[in-house]
Amino acid sequence: MKRAPIVLTSTAFGVVALVGYHAAGPHASALAGASTGSLKVSGSTSQTGTGSAGARSASATSTPAAPPTTAAPAGASATRSAVGSDMQYPFGDLAVKVTVRGSRLVDVTVVRHNVTDPQSAMIDQYAMPLLRTQALSAQSARINGVSGASYTSAAYQQSLQSALDKLKA
Amino acid sequence: MRGGEVIYRHAEPVMGTVVSIEVRPHGAPMTLTRSAVAAACATLHRADDVFSLYRPDTPLARLRRGEIALEDCPPEVTEVIGLCERARTASDGWFDPWSLPDGFDPTGLVKGWAAREAARGLQAAGLGAGMVNAAGDIATFGTPAEWDAWRIGIRSPESPERLACVIELEGAIATSGCYERGPHIWDVRAEAPARAGVASASVCGPDLALADALATGLVAAGDGGLETVRAAGYEALLVLENGQTVTTPGFPALAAV
Numbered sequence A: 001m002k003r004a005p006i007v008l009t010s011t012a013f014g015v016v017a018l019v020g021y022h023a024a025g026p027h028a029s030a031l032a033g034a035s036t037g038s039l040k041v042s043g044s045t046s047q048t049g050t051g052s053a054g055a056r057s058a059s060a061t062s063t064p065a066a067p068p069t070t071a072a073p074a075g076a077s078a079t080r081s082a083v084g085s086d087m088q089y090p091f092g093d094l095a096v097k098v099t100v101r102g103s104r105l106v107d108v109t110v111v112r113h114n115v116t117d118p119q120s121a122m123i124d125q126y127a128m129p130l131l132r133t134q135a136l137s138a139q140s141a142r143i144n145g146v147s148g149a150s151y152t153s154a155a156y157q158q159s160l161q162s163a164l165d166k167l168k169a
Numbered sequence B: 001m002r003g004g005e006v007i008y009r010h011a012e013p014v015m016g017t018v019v020s021i022e023v024r025p026h027g028a029p030m031t032l033t034r035s036a037v038a039a040a041c042a043t044l045h046r047a048d049d050v051f052s053l054y055r056p057d058t059p060l061a062r063l064r065r066g067e068i069a070l071e072d073c074p075p076e077v078t079e080v081i082g083l084c085e086r087a088r089t090a091s092d093g094w095f096d097p098w099s100l101p102d103g104f105d106p107t108g109l110v111k112g113w114a115a116r117e118a119a120r121g122l123q124a125a126g127l128g129a130g131m132v133n134a135a136g137d138i139a140t141f142g143t144p145a146e147w148d149a150w151r152i153g154i155r156s157p158e159s160p161e162r163l164a165c166v167i168e169l170e171g172a173i174a175t176s177g178c179y180e181r182g183p184h185i186w187d188v189r190a191e192a193p194a195r196a197g198v199a200s201a202s203v204c205g206p207d208l209a210l211a212d213a214l215a216t217g218l219v220a221a222g223d224g225g226l227e228t229v230r231a232a233g234y235e236a237l238l239v240l241e242n243g244q245t246v247t248t249p250g251f252p253a254l255a256a257v
Helices: A014-018 A028-035 A118-137 A152-166 B028-052 B059-064 B075-090 B105-125 B208-231
Strands: A057-058 A079-083 A087-089 A092-102 A104-115 A146-148 B010-014 B017-024 B131-132 B137-141 B150-156 B157-168 B172-177 B196-204 B234-242 B245-247
Touching: A057 A118, A057 B137, A079 A104, A079 A152, A087 B010, A092 B196, A104 B172, A104 B234, A146 B131, A146 B137, A146 B172, A152 B010, B010 B028, B028 B059, B028 B075, B028 B105, B075 B105, B075 B208, B105 B131, B105 B137, B105 B172, B105 B208, B137 B150, B137 B208, B150 B172, B157 B172, B157 B196, B157 B234, B172 B208, B196 B208, B208 B234, B208 B245
Parallel strands: A146 B150
Antiparallel strands: A057 B010, A079 A092, A087 A092, A092 A104, B010 B017, B017 B131, B131 B137, B137 B172, B150 B157, B172 B196, B196 B234, B234 B245
């Protein structure tokens, strides 16, 4: 069975573009209060060089090793899902699950999320739903990357990308 | 074939964060691409092994404690110290890793330097274009097929899901700010945490190591430091805590800032 490739807007748009950043968004105020709080990271919470299961590479042309976790019958509107790699970031680790119908990303959920620091846990309660909204709504973002430190969303993006890689075939 | 070129991506957990690498091989074989990306990752891990201050046994940590001398350190340490001296001069003293409360700490420059070295390795391997994004500090070479330059969004300090602006980048960009890690930038002149009213500072130009250092210095210097950045051959965007933005005249913003 040959599956139709999942093409998210174009092969040329990257993982960051996929998760999506808008020049303006309706949800800014919800996170602004959380992310501008004094989010301190001490040496003990920073995980230097600890490789998670998450280091995956992906190519626009390669065939991924892992099959999707579920597969509906082939067809333009088949719904499939996959769980991405567990990614570490300085405040914990997370993994996301993606659901794709045909070539469209229809849902993203966080299936594993461990946080080492209570304050980060509180902030992530705001951040995760927002990241999901952005991932779903921003499939046409037109940028290659984002400058600025954002540990949580980097881990989210990478797990999302690895989940999508599993569905590419 | 705009928008249709081969893209190879890799995410590497290293240096306490995730570094993402994107490569456009432009005809280079996939075996070469893979080995070049693996070598770039090795470069990043090597930088972590030499310069991390979160581990007590790295050469930099031991040098700071006086357990070893500079000549006992790997050659990268001398190189980074030289870059720190250049950056201190270029920033008019606003970036000064020798004047920090806990002793010499070049880490305001090391992440940018490591990403720059990784990108240089990819380019030297013969790949057409690429980007190394070390948690927001980005080194690029070549151009992606879909545009005439890399298009990079600069994160809004208010929210990780909003952009302050989008730029067309040639070379490198680094962003510093207190929004993600709390107030961690030291004002070497005031001998206190930075209080110049800067939410984030982004600096772009040819060398990511220097851009990283200049961005760190700008958080402390505020808009009074913009002319210094420009004199060093770099361009900058400041997002102030009151929401206003200030840029140098040549800052390559696409969207309104």
